Amino acid sequence: MSTATRMRTTAASVVPSSAEGVRRPRLDAMLDRGLDHTLTLVSAGPGFGKTITVASWARRRQGDHAVGWLALDHTDDSPHSFWSGVLAAIGASGGVPEASALNDIVPASVFGPREVDIVLAGLADLHRRLVLVLDDFHLIKNPDVLAGVGLLLERLPNRLTLVLITRADPVLPLHRVRVAGQLVEIRSRDLAFNPAEAAELFALEGFRLREDQLATLCARTEGWAAGLRLAAMSLDPDDVDASVERVTGSDRAIAEYLVGEVLQRVAPGDRDFLLRTCVADRICGDLADSITGRSDGQQVLERLQATNTFVTALDAGNQWFKFHPLLRDLLRHRLVLEQRDLLPDMHRRVAAWLAAHQDPVESIRASIKAGDWEQAGRTLLTCIPLILSVQAPALAEVLEPMARRANEHPGLFELLAACAFHVQRRDYTAMGRDTAEAREYLDTAPADLRPTATVLLDLFEQAGSRMTGDATRQIELCRNILRVLDETPRRELPLGRHLRAIATNNLGVGQLWTDDIDAAERSLTESERQLTDLGMELARLNTASYQALLDAMAGRCRRAERRARVTLEGVDRRGWGSETQGMSLHLALGLVLATRGHEDQAAKAVSRGLAATAGTHTDRAIRLGLAIVAVELAVLRGDTAAALEADSRVRAGLARTPGTPIRMRRWADSAGASAMVIGGRPAEAVDRLGDLAVDRGFSAAWQRVWLARALLDLGSLHQMDGVLRPMTEPGWQYREPVVFARLLLAVLAERQHRDGVALAELTVAVDLAQAEGIRRPFLLLGDRLTGMLRRYLVLDGAHPAFVSPLVGDGPEPPAENGRLEHLTERELIVLKYLPTMLKAGEIADDLFVSVNTVKAHLRSMYRKLGVSNRREAVERARALGLL
Numbered sequence: 001m002s003t004a005t006r007m008r009t010t011a012a013s014v015v016p017s018s019a020e021g022v023r024r025p026r027l028d029a030m031l032d033r034g035l036d037h038t039l040t041l042v043s044a045g046p047g048f049g050k051t052i053t054v055a056s057w058a059r060r061r062q063g064d065h066a067v068g069w070l071a072l073d074h075t076d077d078s079p080h081s082f083w084s085g086v087l088a089a090i091g092a093s094g095g096v097p098e099a100s101a102l103n104d105i106v107p108a109s110v111f112g113p114r115e116v117d118i119v120l121a122g123l124a125d126l127h128r129r130l131v132l133v134l135d136d137f138h139l140i141k142n143p144d145v146l147a148g149v150g151l152l153l154e155r156l157p158n159r160l161t162l163v164l165i166t167r168a169d170p171v172l173p174l175h176r177v178r179v180a181g182q183l184v185e186i187r188s189r190d191l192a193f194n195p196a197e198a199a200e201l202f203a204l205e206g207f208r209l210r211e212d213q214l215a216t217l218c219a220r221t222e223g224w225a226a227g228l229r230l231a232a233m234s235l236d237p238d239d240v241d242a243s244v245e246r247v248t249g250s251d252r253a254i255a256e257y258l259v260g261e262v263l264q265r266v267a268p269g270d271r272d273f274l275l276r277t278c279v280a281d282r283i284c285g286d287l288a289d290s291i292t293g294r295s296d297g298q299q300v301l302e303r304l305q306a307t308n309t310f311v312t313a314l315d316a317g318n319q320w321f322k323f324h325p326l327l328r329d330l331l332r333h334r335l336v337l338e339q340r341d342l343l344p345d346m347h348r349r350v351a352a353w354l355a356a357h358q359d360p361v362e363s364i365r366a367s368i369k370a371g372d373w374e375q376a377g378r379t380l381l382t383c384i385p386l387i388l389s390v391q392a393p394a395l396a397e398v399l400e401p402m403a404r405r406a407n408e409h410p411g412l413f414e415l416l417a418a419c420a421f422h423v424q425r426r427d428y429t430a431m432g433r434d435t436a437e438a439r440e441y442l443d444t445a446p447a448d449l450r451p452t453a454t455v456l457l458d459l460f461e462q463a464g465s466r467m468t469g470d471a472t473r474q475i476e477l478c479r480n481i482l483r484v485l486d487e488t489p490r491r492e493l494p495l496g497r498h499l500r501a502i503a504t505n506n507l508g509v510g511q512l513w514t515d516d517i518d519a520a521e522r523s524l525t526e527s528e529r530q531l532t533d534l535g536m537e538l539a540r541l542n543t544a545s546y547q548a549l550l551d552a553m554a555g556r557c558r559r560a561e562r563r564a565r566v567t568l569e570g571v572d573r574r575g576w577g578s579e580t581q582g583m584s585l586h587l588a589l590g591l592v593l594a595t596r597g598h599e600d601q602a603a604k605a606v607s608r609g610l611a612a613t614a615g616t617h618t619d620r621a622i623r624l625g626l627a628i629v630a631v632e633l634a635v636l637r638g639d640t641a642a643a644l645e646a647d648s649r650v651r652a653g654l655a656r657t658p659g660t661p662i663r664m665r666r667w668a669d670s671a672g673a674s675a676m677v678i679g680g681r682p683a684e685a686v687d688r689l690g691d692l693a694v695d696r697g698f699s700a701a702w703q704r705v706w707l708a709r710a711l712l713d714l715g716s717l718h719q720m721d722g723v724l725r726p727m728t729e730p731g732w733q734y735r736e737p738v739v740f741a742r743l744l745l746a747v748l749a750e751r752q753h754r755d756g757v758a759l760a761e762l763t764v765a766v767d768l769a770q771a772e773g774i775r776r777p778f779l780l781l782g783d784r785l786t787g788m789l790r791r792y793l794v795l796d797g798a799h800p801a802f803v804s805p806l807v808g809d810g811p812e813p814p815a816e817n818g819r820l821e822h823l824t825e826r827e828l829i830v831l832k833y834l835p836t837m838l839k840a841g842e843i844a845d846d847l848f849v850s851v852n853t854v855k856a857h858l859r860s861m862y863r864k865l866g867v868s869n870r871r872e873a874v875e876r877a878r879a880l881g882l883l
Helices: 003-011 025-034 050-061 079-092 113-124 143-154 174-179 195-204 211-221 225-234 240-246 251-263 268-277 285-292 297-306 325-356 360-369 373-388 392-408 412-424 428-439 450-467 471-487 496-513 517-534 537-554 557-574 584-595 599-612 620-637 640-655 662-678 682-689 698-714 717-728 735-751 755-770 776-794 800-807 818-822 825-831 840-847 851-865 870-879
Strands: 039-043 066-071 130-135 160-166 183-186 311-313 320-323
Touching: 025 039, 025 050, 025 160, 025 183, 039 050, 039 174, 050 066, 050 130, 050 160, 066 079, 079 113, 079 130, 079 143, 079 392, 113 143, 143 174, 174 183, 195 211, 195 225, 211 225, 211 240, 251 325, 268 285, 268 297, 268 325, 285 297, 285 325, 297 311, 320 325, 325 360, 325 373, 360 373, 360 392, 373 392, 373 412, 373 450, 373 496, 373 537, 392 412, 412 428, 412 450, 428 450, 450 471, 450 496, 471 496, 496 517, 496 537, 517 537, 537 557, 537 584, 557 584, 557 825, 584 599, 584 620, 599 620, 620 640, 620 662, 620 776, 640 662, 662 682, 662 698, 682 698, 698 717, 698 735, 717 735, 735 755, 735 776, 755 776, 755 800, 776 800, 800 870, 825 840, 825 851, 840 851, 851 870
Parallel strands: 039 160, 039 183, 066 130, 130 160
Antiparallel strands: 311 320
16 A cells, blocks of 8 residues: 555544543534534634534544544545545445445546446445544635535435535535525634633643633633633743733734744754654654654654644554644744755655655655656656556646646656646647657656656657547557567666556557457457556556457457446446546447447447547547447438438548548448438448448448448449458458348348348348347348248248347347346346356356355346246347347
């Protein structure tokens, strides 16, 4: 576990502890009242005792309720960091069952409404009331984070109470919560100590003050908790009146008091320790030793905590500590005044320690504070693959100063940081400018870093090519990268394995779009192995998504659907639905469902994909693929107007994507031609399709079948045979267009009164189609096949269960949503095992469930499918397109 992860976990796992102070029943009662409301807002300026008040109450209520506590800081002002902390706090509360979906969510770079809905669904299943406290919420200003919290407020489950501790009212729809009577507000006036409470506070410090002394202190501090506590610490028992007179409520006075009465009361060595270690936001003994050059950091921190010197432990084991913000601010101010020259060195020490303890992101932050841009850049080159991980938002936030610096003081490191920053923000135009400029500085790079920098710039450029749909350039760049990796000694490329995995992954994507299916499959399989070994989950998601798409295009529908659905389930469980790496899943699922003739379900998958890829900076190839499938779905429905309108959108998209591979343009032309064919314009379709391709790729196969279909309507039967006959030869790897070709040849033979040949071609088509549930070609040819299909049934063809629904002699496959209504997702997963030789116990082991669970799913499936055994279930599922 990285240092950053450990610090976040401890910050989100322990209700802050402090010595029991003044009991304030009136505030406890207000907080108790909040348990029956949606939101408790504790809003007041610094030092009003907000955290102490809520923490004391929370500790007393922990026996009755689960309490999750998250202490926010400036690094949490991004969707990834904020929701990571929230989920850690919820998980640490003790109120989340082990099987809860909340334990599976891993926030990534985007955490929007869809992801908040997943959190809400998990919270709704809690069996115990949960109090979630978000401390220092005023540090949250990111509109996306605030929007997510606003959505949480609107739909908060009954078993959850939200407590926000903040210095200023947050930009949330508080008026709605207030009008609904679901808001409990605790303000400065509520938190202010009244005279009786102040008297008790001073009594705990050993002072029995007179009424006039209390009145003076309460008037000067206006009941401000920090002021009163500091006053109590400063009172001189030998001259209380005089010390009361010295207490003021201004910030300056409190600062002077901290200098005079806190810093001057600690030993000189401890003061120097505080002064030097305040450069770190959080501190542990070993880090303190690295900064100070001493060896007693842990002992000093524990001693300062024990003497209440504004040092607080963040965990029960006293490993991590933080200074009170007022003290820390004061110390940093004094450090600038007294030891300004030491500041850069101390930040460098922090950076070195963090880098050595596997926290490169915070190490970069410390190097930037030190003004050491080269060290920040060197550290970046050790962790830059994080920009493709769930840590990408945190890394981008740290890199922003370097990215800004690149505008005025460009250098290789600054421009590489700008590239990474703009990749995470999906601003590929800016990234392209950064990449081009950075290449001019490659000759100035240190020799030991030049190979890494060269590969990174190629990777950034290929990312831009991928987003703009230029698969040819993408392939060229990935091959360049792999060549450099092969020619460079591993010691000169410490990240070689990571960079190779990323390049191989993207090479496979480019090969898929250029119709090199065998090469794409090899590249994606190899990258899957590499990425799994390296634990690069988001990049592996990209591989799995394109493997599903490759299977769908090849007509391996069963495997494609299984991959797509299982991967989508994982995406939704982790809250990764908005990540670009998973966008091709929607296209894969849309293709499979369209191939099987489930146009309504396919339309939903396409719509979800188009919504997910909306915006300027998106994967153009995926968006174009979804748009092409939308044309095909309209054709399947027989809706000419919708098909032609969708085709016009595809052509407009192609015009905006000049680097689109010729094979994708050919696929688009084939879809557009199909719209013209069903619209009764076959001659225009022939013109749109142009000259036949000489390859045997995906788009070439579809070009041939739609050209033949247009020729059929034109009566050019001899030409039609010449177009289709090559597709009967071995080597055509795309099953659905081959099925379509065989059916068209059957229609052609029937037109020529060669009934035996027609039935033979039909039989081959059925054999190919039934194994994967391919129905679309049959539906597109409709009545032209009815007679032949009936003869097939009369002659006892091998697959009557598949053919009967096509002629209306058997149960229809599920209509819209029928599949999901008939079988649950878990039943569908078990169903995929039935054609195998695995027994129920072996299936259970593979799925990590009990054998009784598997048997229960089997009984339910048999009932729903109307069968009595495993063999019948497989046949029935295949007939329905479920296998």
